[in-house]
Amino acid sequence: MNVFVTALLLILPISALAARRLPLSSVVKMALMWIAIFAVLIAVVMLWQQGVGST
Numbered sequence: 001m002n003v004f005v006t007a008l009l010l011i012l013p014i015s016a017l018a019a020r021r022l023p024l025s026s027v028v029k030m031a032l033m034w035i036a037i038f039a040v041l042i043a044v045v046m047l048w049q050q051g052v053g054s055t
Contacts, residue, residue: 005042008038009035009038009039010031010035012034013030013031013034013035013038014027014031017030017031
């Protein structure tokens with residue numbers, strides 16, 4: 001599962017940004033921002049699930 005999530009975090013944002021034919025530096029910056037957003041959301045969900053499971 002971790003490999004699948006990691007692949008999605010890398011492939012989806014980069015391919016979407018590359019399809020817009022933006023300069024490479026802009027694509028890299030925006031892809032890193034999307035990866036950070038997804039990582040934060042996944043971390044929040046995991047923490048929430050741990051909190052709900054412990055009560």
